Amino acid sequence: MAFSKLGLSDPILKAVSELGYTAPTAIQQQAIPIILSGKNLIAAAQTGTGKTASFVLPLLEKLNAAHYGHKLRAKRIRALIITPTRELAVQVAASISQYGQYLNLTSMAMYGGVDEQPQKQRLLEGVDILVATPGRLLDMAHQRALHFDELEVLVLDEADRMLDMGFIGDINKIIERLPAQRQNLLFSATISQDVRYLAKSAVNDAQEISVSTNSAATPEIEQWLITVDKDKKSALLSHLIEQQQWQQALIFIETKHGAAKLVGQLEKRGIKAEAIHSGRSQAVREKLLADFKSGELSLLVATGIAARGLDIDELPRVVNYDLPYQSDEYIHRIGRTGRAGASGEAVSLVSKDDFKNLCAIESRLGHIIERREIEGFPVKKVVPVSILNFVPKSKRR
Numbered sequence: 001m002a003f004s005k006l007g008l009s010d011p012i013l014k015a016v017s018e019l020g021y022t023a024p025t026a027i028q029q030q031a032i033p034i035i036l037s038g039k040n041l042i043a044a045a046q047t048g049t050g051k052t053a054s055f056v057l058p059l060l061e062k063l064n065a066a067h068y069g070h071k072l073r074a075k076r077i078r079a080l081i082i083t084p085t086r087e088l089a090v091q092v093a094a095s096i097s098q099y100g101q102y103l104n105l106t107s108m109a110m111y112g113g114v115d116e117q118p119q120k121q122r123l124l125e126g127v128d129i130l131v132a133t134p135g136r137l138l139d140m141a142h143q144r145a146l147h148f149d150e151l152e153v154l155v156l157d158e159a160d161r162m163l164d165m166g167f168i169g170d171i172n173k174i175i176e177r178l179p180a181q182r183q184n185l186l187f188s189a190t191i192s193q194d195v196r197y198l199a200k201s202a203v204n205d206a207q208e209i210s211v212s213t214n215s216a217a218t219p220e221i222e223q224w225l226i227t228v229d230k231d232k233k234s235a236l237l238s239h240l241i242e243q244q245q246w247q248q249a250l251i252f253i254e255t256k257h258g259a260a261k262l263v264g265q266l267e268k269r270g271i272k273a274e275a276i277h278s279g280r281s282q283a284v285r286e287k288l289l290a291d292f293k294s295g296e297l298s299l300l301v302a303t304g305i306a307a308r309g310l311d312i313d314e315l316p317r318v319v320n321y322d323l324p325y326q327s328d329e330y331i332h333r334i335g336r337t338g339r340a341g342a343s344g345e346a347v348s349l350v351s352k353d354d355f356k357n358l359c360a361i362e363s364r365l366g367h368i369i370e371r372r373e374i375e376g377f378p379v380k381k382v383v384p385v386s387i388l389n390f391v392p393k394s395k396r397r
């Protein structure tokens with residue numbers, strides 16, 4: 001299918017073509033016509049499937065079509081995209097600027113952790129598309145720095161993650177303030193019970209679509225793991241980086257403290273890495289991300305939360321230094337690699353205390369992850385083979 005068949009107008013098609021997109025991805029083929037028709041939508045799609053363009057392109061089309069003669073009033077917005085993290089907000093806003101470069105629509109990313117004055121100033125003129133994290137958004141609404149009475153479309157992006165991060169209260173308070181007459185779009189990597197509950201209050205009468213991880217746009221991700229004693233993880237990681245000559249890797253770790261410690265351990269072995277986590281300032285995080293993207297920094301150690309929303313194209317490799325507690329999080333992490341046409345690998349270092357998480361992940365995948373052995377790292381505490389129908393306690397009924 002060609003982009004031109006989707007009902008998008010020339011300035012948008014031109015921008016998309018200049019980005020080198022030759023055909024819409026599966027989620028784009030399904031979502032764009034539904035959104036253009038004005039219906040509510042619930043979409044199960046994770047990062048890497050082209051989901052951002054699947055709502056940004058039709059949003060631009062609709063707002064542009066209704067733009068003629070429209071004068072934005074002060075502090076008003078026409079579309080609101082809520083994202084879990086500032087990094088994702090920045091990324092989505094960047095996509096809007098790219099896809100909308102030949103249109104006359106305005107957009108802005110608004111998030112916490114930075115001075116609110118410039119954001120307030122910007123809102124004074126009104127903004128067509130606002131991308132915001134829940135906390136700062138609610139704060140601005142409380143301060144009457146923005147009003148929702150002209151809002152036409154609400155998008156909840158990475159809804160599952162927003163719930164995981166405890167934003168449900170803020171989101172509900174925002175939704176209460178929105179005009180009843182509006183179009184609602186919800187995107188989520190997985191549609192859990194909690195997401196359904198949120199959807200019930202925010203997105204009624206919705207059409208539902210889902211794209212699997214194996215959609216045409218999602219490249220092959222080679223997953224493998226190494227079992228290792230916990231106290232040998234950093235030595236093993238250094239060994240892999242050197243022996244396999246890793247040029248670029250995003251390394252996930254559970255805690256801030258662990259991230260800082262690992263960077264120190266790598267440094268002692270002459271390997272340069274940097275840590276990105278919620279304890280670092282926004283300016284530092286942005287600089288590290290830019291360096292990592294440009295290739296100046298080849299190893300980035302990130303806590304799961306900080307890493308959410310980082311859009312790094314064609315990342316060759318993600319490493320799970322620790323396995324995440326949630327199997328969805330694993331899926332999300334590995335979706336960071338091999339994006340948009342490139343292949344990638346996801347490597348996990350698994351010690352005995354990761355066993356339960358491994359069982360949950362492999363059960364979720366429906367298969368066991370290939371185990372590889374690395375010479376020089378014999379394991380004392382053996383990690384058993386998973387039982388594939390494992391259900392974590394918290395999910396048992």
Ligand code: AMP
Pocket residue numbers: 020021022023024025028046047048049050051052053311313339340
């Ligand atoms: P997302 O799933 O929104 O995070 O997008 C993943 C990546 O796919 C981004 O780097 C986009 O630039 C890219 N992308 C989105 N749509 C297409 C497309 N139709 N063809 C090629 N690349 C795309």
